[in-house]
Amino acid sequence: MTAEDRPASPPLTERQEARRRRILHASAQLAGRGGFDAVQMREVAEAAGVALGTLYRYFPSKIHLLVATMQDQLQHMHTTLRKRPPAGENAADRVAETLMRAFRALQREPQLADAMVRALTFADRSVSPEVDTVSRLTTAIILDAMGLEHPTPQQLSAVRVIEHTWHSALITWLSGRASIAQVKIDIETVCRLIDLTASPSGPAPAAGPTARSGRTAPV
Incomplete structure (x- = not known):
């Protein structure tokens, strides 16, 4: 079944949501200890205290599970950034600061970061809704830092x-081909694109509910 053919899922009950959170926590814990290969569906089910069949009803594959894990990590990151927003003087500085804070959060758990990025790389069309959600969250984080509502x-x-560059920088760092210092330079350089798109009529409005773009490379 393709993503387009998949019926919309009904909202989760409180009990189901709690079970889903246990699954995502178990996935993140296993990935954090052993990377992509350590996330095995049977081990995740055991760690989360659910039946294997139940796990597959929530997440049809390991790729679905790890992409959902990244979505969960980004949601936590977005909440943290809204509580402590970047303090740069202009939009380019604020976005660069935001992305480097996100990068350092992933840097603290490199095996988890590697597992999530590999899952995004391997994702096929069946995982499109989940990947699109990751992309929308990434876009929302950047637009909030820019202070753009429309x-x-x-x-x-x-x-x-900017998202494509951030994603590429993350991959090159995970593979050992770029230092943190080089990543910072690349992120700051690409964020200067924001200056080229600034409205001549004045500063952007305060951050609020952000518009959504199409599918892009995630944070």
Whole structure:
């Protein structure tokens, strides 16, 4: 069944949501200790205290599970950033600060980061809704840092390029081909695109509910 054919899931009950959170926690714990290969569905089910069949009803595959784990990590990150927003003087500085804070959070658990990035890389069309959610969260984080509620198409294009660069920088760092210092330089450089899309009429409005872009490379 493709993503387009999959029926919409009904809202989870409180008990189901608690079970889902246990599964995601178990996934993150196993990935944090042993990376992508350590996340085996049977071990996740045992750690979460659910039947294997139940786990597959929530997440049809390991890839679905790890992409959902990244979604969960980004949601926590977004909440933290809203409580302690970046303090840069302009939008480019704030976005660069935000992405480097996100990067350092992933740096603290490199095996978990590697597992989630590999899952995103391996995801096929059946995982499109989950990958799209990760992309929308990433876009929301960047737009909040920019202070934009209604971005223009040109600004959304700049956001997509920033996301692609961030994702590529994460992969090169995980593979040992880039230092943290080089990642910081690349992120700060690409964030200057924001200056090119700034409205000449004045500063952007305060951050609020953000617009959503199409599917892009995630944070």
